[in-house]
Amino acid sequence: MDRLEGFPASLSHPSGYYLMNKSRMVRAEHRAALLFLLPNIIGFLIFSLIPTVSSFALSFVDWGLLDKPSFTGLANYRELLKDSIFWLTLKNTALYSFVKVPLNLVLSLLLAILLNKQLRGRNFFRAIAFLPSVCSSVAVALIWAPLLESSNNGLINHMLSFFGIDAIPFLVSPAWAMPSVIFVGLWKELGYFMVIFLAGLQGISRSYYEAASIDGANARTVFFNVTLPLISPTTFFALTTSLIGSFQIFDLTSVLTKGGPANATNTLVMYIYQNGFQFFRMGYASALSLILFVAIFIITLVQNHYSDKWVFN
Amino acid sequence: MKRTLLVLLALVLVLGGIGAQGKGESAAQSGPVTLKYAFWGNPDAIGVEQDIIEAFEKLHPDIKIEPVVSGYADYHTKIMTMIAGNMAPDVMRIDDYYFYDFIKLGAVESLSPYIERDGIDLDLYPKMGIEEAVVDGQIYGLPWGTAPLYMLLNLEVFEKAGIPLPSLDWTIDDFERIVRSFNPKVDNVYGYAIDTNNISIILPLVWAKGGSLLSEDKSQYTGDQGGAVAAIQLIADLYQQGYMPKDSVNAGNTEALRRWFSNNNLAMMSGSAQEILAIQNIENIRFEAWTMPQAKDSRNTTVFKSNTISIAKASKQKEAAWTFTKFLRGVEGEDLYVKAKRFPPTLNIPENWDHYLTAGRYPMMIKENSELIAAEYGHTLPLRTGYAAIESKIMPAVQAAMLGKSAQQAMGEIRADIMKIIKTNSK
Numbered sequence: 001m002d003r004l005e006g007f008p009a010s011l012s013h014p015s016g017y018y019l020m021n022k023s024r025m026v027r028a029e030h031r032a033a034l035l036f037l038l039p040n041i042i043g044f045l046i047f048s049l050i051p052t053v054s055s056f057a058l059s060f061v062d063w064g065l066l067d068k069p070s071f072t073g074l075a076n077y078r079e080l081l082k083d084s085i086f087w088l089t090l091k092n093t094a095l096y097s098f099v100k101v102p103l104n105l106v107l108s109l110l111l112a113i114l115l116n117k118q119l120r121g122r123n124f125f126r127a128i129a130f131l132p133s134v135c136s137s138v139a140v141a142l143i144w145a146p147l148l149e150s151s152n153n154g155l156i157n158h159m160l161s162f163f164g165i166d167a168i169p170f171l172v173s174p175a176w177a178m179p180s181v182i183f184v185g186l187w188k189e190l191g192y193f194m195v196i197f198l199a200g201l202q203g204i205s206r207s208y209y210e211a212a213s214i215d216g217a218n219a220r221t222v223f224f225n226v227t228l229p230l231i232s233p234t235t236f237f238a239l240t241t242s243l244i245g246s247f248q249i250f251d252l253t254s255v256l257t258k259g260g261p262a263n264a265t266n267t268l269v270m271y272i273y274q275n276g277f278q279f280f281r282m283g284y285a286s287a288l289s290l291i292l293f294v295a296i297f298i299i300t301l302v303q304n305h306y307s308d309k310w311v312f313n
Numbered sequence: 314m315k316r317t318l319l320v321l322l323a324l325v326l327v328l329g330g331i332g333a334q335g336k337g338e339s340a341a342q343s344g345p346v347t348l349k350y351a352f353w354g355n356p357d358a359i360g361v362e363q364d365i366i367e368a369f370e371k372l373h374p375d376i377k378i379e380p381v382v383s384g385y386a387d388y389h390t391k392i393m394t395m396i397a398g399n400m401a402p403d404v405m406r407i408d409d410y411y412f413y414d415f416i417k418l419g420a421v422e423s424l425s426p427y428i429e430r431d432g433i434d435l436d437l438y439p440k441m442g443i444e445e446a447v448v449d450g451q452i453y454g455l456p457w458g459t460a461p462l463y464m465l466l467n468l469e470v471f472e473k474a475g476i477p478l479p480s481l482d483w484t485i486d487d488f489e490r491i492v493r494s495f496n497p498k499v500d501n502v503y504g505y506a507i508d509t510n511n512i513s514i515i516l517p518l519v520w521a522k523g524g525s526l527l528s529e530d531k532s533q534y535t536g537d538q539g540g541a542v543a544a545i546q547l548i549a550d551l552y553q554q555g556y557m558p559k560d561s562v563n564a565g566n567t568e569a570l571r572r573w574f575s576n577n578n579l580a581m582m583s584g585s586a587q588e589i590l591a592i593q594n595i596e597n598i599r600f601e602a603w604t605m606p607q608a609k610d611s612r613n614t615t616v617f618k619s620n621t622i623s624i625a626k627a628s629k630q631k632e633a634a635w636t637f638t639k640f641l642r643g644v645e646g647e648d649l650y651v652k653a654k655r656f657p658p659t660l661n662i663p664e665n666w667d668h669y670l671t672a673g674r675y676p677m678m679i680k681e682n683s684e685l686i687a688a689e690y691g692h693t694l695p696l697r698t699g700y701a702a703i704e705s706k707i708m709p710a711v712q713a714a715m716l717g718k719s720a721q722q723a724m725g726e727i728r729a730d731i732m733k734i735i736k737t738n739s740k
Contacts, residue, residue, distance in 0.1 A: 065397045066418035149569060150559035152501070153578070172562045174716065258510060258564035262713040277390040279702040280414055 052293070058286035065280050076287035086288065088263055089271040090295075092178065096267065097246035100182045104242055105235065108190050112197035113227075126198070130191035137188065141255035144184045145171070148256075171257050174264035181253055181265050188252075189245075193238050200234030201227070229312040236311045240303055247296050268292050345374070346633045351381040351395075351402035353388040361653040368649060369640050376633050381405075396420050401627035403634040404641070406457055408620050409445050413698045415623070416448050417738070422624040423451040427635045437660050438642075441693050442619035454621025455642035458586065459659045461686040462513050462616035463602035465584040465592070465676075470502055470577050481604045481685060485521035488606035489547065492556050495580060503558050505551070505581045506573060509712050510564040512704045513616045513694060514583050517605035519544040520614040520692060526707060527695040532739065534732055536707060537725040545711055546720035553717065562715045564708065574600070585618070586656040589676065593654075602676040602683070604690045617691035657683055699738030706730050 034041075059076055063069035080086050115126050132140060147155045148170040157167040170180040208230065212222045228235075250269040253259055259266030268288065276285030352362055359382055366378045381402050383391050389411045395401055407415055415421050428435070435443055435452075442456025471478055476494050479487050492504035507514045512526065519526060524540020527533065535541060551557050558573065560566045571588070573579040575595040584592070584602070592598060605615040622642050624634045640646050647660045651668045657679060658665035666680045676682075694700075706727045714723040 064414075064418050065393050066420055145565060146569065146572075149566075153569075153573070167559070169559055171565075172559050256565060260509065260564045260709060260712050261562045261716060262709045266709075274705060277393070278705070279699065280393065280418065281702075 055286045055289050058283055059290050061283045063282040065282055069283070072283065076284045079284065080287055080291065085263060085266070085271060086268075086291075089266050089268045090291075092264070092266060093247055093249065093268040095178060096182060096185070096249055097243055100185050101239065101242045101246055103182070104186055104189055104193055105238055107186065108193035108238070109197050109231075109235075111190060111194045112201055115194065116198055116201045126194075129194050132188045132190070133192035135188065137251035138255050140184060140188045141252050144187075145256055148180055148184075172261055174261055177257055177261060177264045181249075181256060184256065185246075185249070185252055189242070193242065196234060196238050197231065200231035203234075204230045232310060232312045236303070236307050240300060243299060243303070244296055247292065247299075345377050346630050347377045347379055348404060348628075348630060348633055348637055349379050349381050349402035350637065351383075351388075351392055351405040353383055353385040353406065355384075358655060361650065361655045364653065365641065365646055365649045368645065369637060372640070372645075373636060376636060378637065393418075393420070396625060396627060399627065401625040403628040403630055404622060404624055404637055406620055406622055407454065409618060409694070409696055410700055410704075412445065412454070412621055412623075413448065413696055413700065416453055417698045420626055421453045422626045422628065422631060423453055424455065424624065424635070424638070425451045428452060431639070433639070437644075437662070439617070439619070439659060439661070439687055441617045441687070441691055442621075442659065445619045445693055445696060446621050454623035455638060456619045456659065457622045457642060458656045459617070459619035460586040460657055461602075461683060461691060462517075462605075462618060463584050463589070463676075463682070463686075464517075464605050464615075465574065465582050465588070466601045466603050467574055467577060467580050468599040468601060468675075470580040473577075474502065474580070476580075478601070479603070479606075481682065481690075482612070483604070483606050484609055485518065485544075485547075485606045488518075488521070489551070491580070492551055495556065497558075498555060501578055503573070503579050504556055506558050506561045506570055506579050507548070507583065508564060508566045508570055509562055509708050509715070510567065512707055513618065515544065515548065515711060516616060516694065517583075517614045517692075518548065520611070521606045521608050522547070523608050523611070525695070527697070527703075531695050531697040532735060534703075534728055534735065536710075536731070537721065537728055542720045542724055545714050545724055548711065549714040549717075549720055552715045562712050564712070589679070590654065590656070593674065598675065600675050602679045604682065604686060607690070612690050613692040615686045615690045615692060617686065617693055697735075697738070699734045702734045702738070703731055706734070 058069070060071060060073060061069040062072045062075070111129060115122055115129065119125070135143075146153075149155075150157065150167055150169045150172045152158050152161050152167055154167070154170070156170070160166075160168065169176050171177055204227065208226050209222065212226050217225070248269050249267050250273065253265045253267055254270055254273075257265045259270050269292065272285050272288045272292065275281045275288060350362075350366070352358075354362065359380070362380060362382075366380065370376065370378060381391075381395070385408075389408065392402065392405055392407075393415075401420070407421070412421075427433075438456050439459045442459035443452070446452050446454045446456060466478060468478075474495060476491060479491060488505075495502055495504040497503045509515075516526065519536075519541045522540040522544040524535070524538065524542070524544055526536040526541055528535050536545075548557075552561055558579075560569055563569075570579070570582050571591060574582050575592060575598055583605075589602060592600060604612075607614045622638050624631055624638060628634050644660065644662065647658065647662070647665065648668065650656060651658050651665045654669055654671075657669055670680060697703075707724075710723040710727045714720040
């Protein structure tokens with residue numbers, strides 16, 4: 001083929017001409033992709049990235065929402081380090097998360113395995129188990145508050161009294177309050193993660209079980225060596241989302257105990273809310289938010305880092 | 314990549330521009346003025362407000378009212394966010410717990426010039442309601458729903474226990490004696506219960522013991538001294554000795570208190586006018602609204618609390634907003650509130666009680682007792698900027714005392730934190 005006049009040597013060559021067309025095609029495809037992604041990108045920018053960056057900037061100022069922000073440098077962070085309630089809420093949040101999440105995963109997996117079997121009324125029980133997860137946390141808290149009353153007026157304690165068991169101070173003792181909140185949180189979320197695990201279980205090919213059966217594997221071996229590894233991507237998803245959600249616990253404790261007694265169930269998000277919207281300390285609330293963000297970010301990074309070791313792809 | 318970012322930035326700016334243009338157009342609209350009126354309330358309360366709005370619009374066809382309604386829990390956050398987002402309601406109800414914060418942040422217009430110009434008679438309003446609305450000599454709102462926080466007495470429980478009702482001049486010692494007269498371990502009936510969500514619940518007992526939580530000028534914390542510690546220790550002792558229900562320490566038990574009271578498991582509880590309204594809906598309940606127990610040498614121990622109707626500083630229609638505020642908190646508005654039994658009469662118009670009271674409906678002595686409280690037994694809250702933050706330190710300390718810490722230690726441990734809040738909010 002003759003050299004094309006007016007074009008650089010590289011493009012006048014047949015392979016150069018092809019490369020130019022290819023790069024045009026790629027650019028056109030990029031533009032189309034960007035156009036389709038645009039609504040999501042705009043949403044992400046407006047509702048996630050800009051607020052996150054703004055929150056970071058706000059953490060260095062003193063701002064009461066309506067007055068003019070004044071730059072205070074690291075003062076909010078210095079205050080935070082000395083704030084005993086901050087450390088307490090961080091501890092409470094970690095306690096809630098690190099106790100509830102493993103329990104949640106184990107129980108919802110067991111429930112999923114149970115309801116994955118050919119049982120009579122299986123769909124009915126699946127629906128019953130899923131039902132609490134569609135209720136709002138506020139409604140769940142309002143339902144459980146009278147049930148967990150510490151006198152015999154509370155339904156659970158009333159029932160326990162038939163067996164001669166003394167009333168348990170579910171929501172009024174610092175020792176019992178957090179376990180009670182964890183229990184209610186579990187009750188609400190179990191159904192949701194059961195459905196996630198059900199989907200994971202149903203995605204496992206029968207051939208693995210048949211092969212294991214031919215090899216003479218017992219139920220325990222099948223569970224630990226076939227089922228668990230094969231649903232590990234599901235477990236990883238459940239672990240990550242459950243942990244992030246747990247670190248953001250707010251509505252349940254806000255209604256059930258209002259963070260009490262004596263701050264025993266006060267959580268980090270609740271403390272952020274109080275500082276931002278009840279005490280109008282936006283700068284300090286932003287600093288607290290950033291700590292929460294960093295905590296969740298580190299935990300997610302660690303999870304991702306170690307996922308190679310146990311997530312079977 | 315650079316070009317992509319520029320395109321994205323341009324799109325965001327264009328979208329922002331469209332939003333801004335929309336706002337400008339609506340502001341330039343001619344015709345009747347539309348005011349945003351913000352208030353909190355349940356569906357019943359919203360119905361009453363709607364009736365008042367309709368009555369106002371009939372009188373003033375050139376002013377339309379657009380209600381901005383929210384549940385109480387998130388109300389002040391919502392209003393503050395609206396103001397910060399340049400969408401301030403023109404007229405807004407503010408709970409006095411937050412009133413000083415709103416003023417400090419410059420969200421509220423002074424009504425003094427309007428009141429002086431129109432010759433509004435402030436004697437019409439409860440004195441303590443006006444006191445709470447005045448900051449640095451300026452009135453920033455007209456009182457709304459000003460009422461005592463009564464001690465509610467369950468008459469049936471008192472009768473069954475054979476315990477005579479206290480006099481209106483009862484003391485803190487009478488109160489303790491009555492609470493200890495009940496035997497909840499035997500009959501599941503308690504003399505007294507609280508929720509630990511609110512300073513207003515414990516303050517009457519603190520005052521009755523001769524103490525206070527803040528100094529007279531509200532610049533010092535006094536909750537770890539004499540009377541205050543004695544009152545908190547009394548609550549803690551009654552709780553630990555089983556004279557108060559275990560759930561009293563739970564700040565989220567307001568609904569449970571009402572249930573125990575209406576089921577005749579509880580003789581006494583604190584109750585606002587709103588609480589009375591809720592209890593009145595329970596059939597066959599006989600109860601009275603009483604004074605709080607007092608100190609031997611001081612009667613002013615019953616909390617007299619107010620809310621205010623204010624005009625936002627950012628309102629662009631302040632004259633119309635003032636016209637509506639005058640109606641809402643004037644004789645006409647009050648009449649409609651009282652007829653709907655939204656709250657007991659709050660203006661000094663004795664005839665209004667005839668609209669509020671229903672023969673045979675409890676509490677039957679509410680008129681006499683409310684007037685007495687307003688005249689002799691009332692006490693305003695030590696409201697100031699940062700009040701909610703101070704409360705968030707005090708109530709967990711009260712809970713800690715109820716759970717076994719000595720009141721002196723629990724209330725002393727929060728001194729530094731509270732003084733810091735006071736200092737920060739005094740700038």
